[in-house]
Amino acid sequence: MEYFFGIDFGACNLKCVRADDLKLRAVKLNTNDDGSFHTPSAIFYNRTKSGGVDKIIGQTALNQGALDSENLIVDLKRKLEIKDWRKNIPALSREVTAPEVAEDIFKKIYAFAARNFQPDDTARAAITVPAIFTERQRRILADAATRASFTVDAVVNEAFAAIFGVQAEEDSLNVIFDFGGSTLDVSVIKFGGGEVTELVASGLNLGGLDIDRDILEKILRPKFAEELDAAWDVENSGDLQLNFARRLKETLYGDFEESVDAELVEFRPGFDKISLNRAEVNELLEREGYGDKITALLDEIFDELEQGADCFDREDVTAIWAFGGSMHIPYFRNLLENYFGAEIFDADGYEFDDDEGLAAGLEDKYLVVAGGAANFLKQREKIRTVNVIPCQICYSLGGSLKPGIAKNSAHGFETLYLKLNPAELEKFGWKIELYQAFANLSDAAYLGEIKLNPALYEKSEPPLLKLKILRDGKLRLRIFERRAAEIALVEEFEI
Numbered sequence: 001m002e003y004f005f006g007i008d009f010g011a012c013n014l015k016c017v018r019a020d021d022l023k024l025r026a027v028k029l030n031t032n033d034d035g036s037f038h039t040p041s042a043i044f045y046n047r048t049k050s051g052g053v054d055k056i057i058g059q060t061a062l063n064q065g066a067l068d069s070e071n072l073i074v075d076l077k078r079k080l081e082i083k084d085w086r087k088n089i090p091a092l093s094r095e096v097t098a099p100e101v102a103e104d105i106f107k108k109i110y111a112f113a114a115r116n117f118q119p120d121d122t123a124r125a126a127i128t129v130p131a132i133f134t135e136r137q138r139r140i141l142a143d144a145a146t147r148a149s150f151t152v153d154a155v156v157n158e159a160f161a162a163i164f165g166v167q168a169e170e171d172s173l174n175v176i177f178d179f180g181g182s183t184l185d186v187s188v189i190k191f192g193g194g195e196v197t198e199l200v201a202s203g204l205n206l207g208g209l210d211i212d213r214d215i216l217e218k219i220l221r222p223k224f225a226e227e228l229d230a231a232w233d234v235e236n237s238g239d240l241q242l243n244f245a246r247r248l249k250e251t252l253y254g255d256f257e258e259s260v261d262a263e264l265v266e267f268r269p270g271f272d273k274i275s276l277n278r279a280e281v282n283e284l285l286e287r288e289g290y291g292d293k294i295t296a297l298l299d300e301i302f303d304e305l306e307q308g309a310d311c312f313d314r315e316d317v318t319a320i321w322a323f324g325g326s327m328h329i330p331y332f333r334n335l336l337e338n339y340f341g342a343e344i345f346d347a348d349g350y351e352f353d354d355d356e357g358l359a360a361g362l363e364d365k366y367l368v369v370a371g372g373a374a375n376f377l378k379q380r381e382k383i384r385t386v387n388v389i390p391c392q393i394c395y396s397l398g399g400s401l402k403p404g405i406a407k408n409s410a411h412g413f414e415t416l417y418l419k420l421n422p423a424e425l426e427k428f429g430w431k432i433e434l435y436q437a438f439a440n441l442s443d444a445a446y447l448g449e450i451k452l453n454p455a456l457y458e459k460s461e462p463p464l465l466k467l468k469i470l471r472d473g474k475l476r477l478r479i480f481e482r483r484a485a486e487i488a489l490v491e492e493f494e495i
Contacts, residue, residue, distance in 0.1 A: 005113055005125045005150070006161065006373025009105075009141060011077040011182030011209055012246070012325065013038040014057070015367055016109055019374035023361030024165075026371075027113050030058055038366050041181075043105055045071040045091040053091050057108045066240060074239055075209060076101050077182045080137045083433075083446035099140050106148035114149070125150040126373035128158040130183035131203040134436040134447045153377055158369050159187035160198050162323055164379065165359050165372030172318035175340075178369065179332060180324035181208040184294065186301060188312070199312070200301050204293060205445075208246070208326045211281075214288055216245035219280055227270035248276050253328040285331050294332070298339055320345040321357075323365050393467065393475055394435045394444060397421060398428030401435055401444055405467040405475070414468035417480065417487075422462050430454045432465070432477070434495065450477060450493045457481055457490060470494070 004019040005027070015038045016027040029039040044061035046054040056064065065072025071091045079085045079098045086095045096104075114123055127141050138155045145152050159176035168174050171192035178185040185203040189196060221228060232240045244266055252260040262274035285291065298314075305312040320340055326332060333347035358364075362371045394401040397420065405415050420432075430452040437444035457463060461482040468476040477493045 001118070001120070002122045002124055003113075003117075004374050004377040005123055006370040006376070007106075007109060007125055007127050007145070007150075008158065008161075008367075008370035008373065009077065009102075009127060009129070010038075010041055010180055011075055011207065012041055012180065013366070014041050014105070014109065015370040016113055017362070017367055017371040017374045018113065019371075019378050020361075024359055024367075024371040024374055025361055026363060026367055027109075029109060029112050040074075041076060041105075042072065042074045043076075043101060043108075044068075044073075045089050047071075047091040055104050055108060057105060062243065069237075069240060072239070073101055074243070075182075076105065078209065080133075080140055081205070081445045099144055102141055102144035103147050106145045106150065110148045110150060123150050124153050124377060126154040126156055126161065126377050127152060128156055128161045128369050128373050131157045131159065131185045131187070131201040132183060132205065132436075132445070134445050136447050137445065154373075154380065156373060156376060157185060157187060157198070157201050158183075159185040159201060159203075160189065161370075161372040161376055162321060162368045163187070163189045163191065163196060163372060164375035165362060165368035165370075166321055167357050167359065168321075169318065173312060173316050175317050175320050177320060177322045177327075177336065178324050179207065179322070179326040181326075183207050184297070184324075184326075186297060188301060188305060188317075190310075199310075200304055202297060202301055204297055206290070206293060208249075208324075209242075211285070211290075211326065211329075212242055212246040212249060214284055215249055215276065215281065216242055218284060218288075219276065220245060220248075220274065224270075224274045227268075227274060230270060231266070231268040249281070250325075250328070252276055252278060252281070281329070282331055285329075291331070291335050294335060295339065314340060317344055321368075322350065323368050325366075392437045393447070394437050395465070395467075396433045396435065397424035398431070398433070399424060401437065403437075404434075404465075405469065415466055417464040417466060420463045420465055420479075422459065425452070425454075425463070434475070448495050450495065452479060452491060458483060463490070 006017045008015040014029055016029055018025050018027055039058035040062055042057065042061040042065065044056045044064045046056055046064060048054055061072060071089055073087060076098060085098045088095050110123065125145055127145055129138055129141060142152045142155050159178045162176045162178055163174060168191040174189045174191055176187045176189060183203050184206050187201040188199045190199055228241050247265045248260060248262060251265050259275055259277035262271040302314050317340060320336060322336060330347065333350050336345045337347040358368060359371055359375060362368060393404045395404050396402065431449050432452065433449045434447040435444040436447050458481060464480040464487065466478045466480065470476055474494050478489060479491045480487045481490050
């Protein structure tokens with residue numbers, strides 16, 4: 001028998017939902033058995049007395065990691081953005097890479113999802129990722145889930161998946177605003193007539209983790225560095241202090257208080273001096289430009305929509321669907337109200353735990369992305385999508401990034417010749433690294449690399465690079481060299 005699963009592999013939490021014949025059912029992942037349907041995205045490698053290693057996820061992993069931080073890994077989603085990330089795990093007596101850790105986490109998810117499976121049962125899965133994830137990052141997660149025994153049918157944008165977790169009206173224009181722990185994803189989706197069309201999708205590497213880090217480094221640490229360092233005098237203190245800042249933030253916005261004392265979150269010596277209040281967080285968000293970045297992203301999206309075939313603008317929007325833990329902070333709800341108007345999005349009327357409008361079986365908004373992904377698998381034959389993600393494929397010879405080609409270039413479009421520096425090629429071993437960049441070249445994620453064969457080149461002239469988007473969405477790289485009166489093709493790659 002086939003079962004459909006949606007997996008929201010979040011930076012802060014993991015969620016999994018199964019699509020049954022009649023409704024969606026959450027898969028309980030929380031090892032603490034506290035009644036919730038999402039679990040912290042953390043894994044702890046625990047060496048047993050017999051010499052084996054237990055792999056533990058969730059809150060239990062965080063609890064044990066507080067005492068043995070060297071064997072704890074958190075925020076894996078962000079680590080997928082780092083080229084060749086790895087960490088030494090003493091319990092394993094070796095280093096682990098991001099793909100290996102992803103596989104270990106998916107194996108734990110599969111163990112919960114496949115509980116009570118029969119030998120011939122199949123777990124078909126749709127995995128959700130940020131719109132700005134590169135093809136490499138998507139492949140890492142898909143391959144890890146496959147090795148963990150899932151049959152991966154799709155890797156879809158988080159905001160796109162969410163539309164299948166809500167009850168959108170016919171002939172509607174919907175904005176999905178998914179502001180989670182690692183990224184902000186925004187999709188504009190036209191719904192109706194048996195079709196779901198994603199008109200545009202974009203996002204930012206901006207989320208709750210960034211807010212947590214700013215709270216830690218720009219509010220707490222300047223005032224309470226001595227207390228924080230004394231509380232966590234371990235190698236991995238940064239991760240543990242960041243987790244403390246997150247829990248302090250969540251407590252502040254989980255209650256209706258304007259201020260929260262640290263002793264409510266963590267009882268440690270000196271923590272009676274530490275507090276956090278909403279006014280200083282609001283001031284931080286404004287000072288660090290969170291509102292400006294989000295408004296600029298929305299402007300970019302609607303500028304693109306206005307130039308499309310339907311010429312949509314923000315006044316055509318029917319509904320705003322806002323999800324993600326960062327929506328607990330009123331600053332961001334107010335931003336949406338100011339941008340779209342209170343008749344479309346009421347900041348004060350927004351109920352984070354209100355399940356009205358969600359697909360049947362979803363208990364809360366935390367599950368919308370995972371539930372939508374499971375629903376998508378059931379309905380995917382009816383789906384038509386257009387993913388327009390503004391980004392650049394850039395290249396580097398080991399130094400600064402150089403712009404290459406827009407990812408949204410039409411199939412068949414090829415760049416002019418891009419001259420490669422022979423000295424840089426020699427210095428960096430004839431390797432060309434590829435990156436996917438978004439708002440600017442400094443905000444780039446590693447995509448992959450190609451290795452040229454120097455023996456094939458005469459080296460009398462600088463090699464020339466051409467980039468082309470193929471019909472299947474892959475990138476083709478061709479390297480030429482000027483020889484006598486002609487330009488000769490030397491090597492060709494696809495990625």
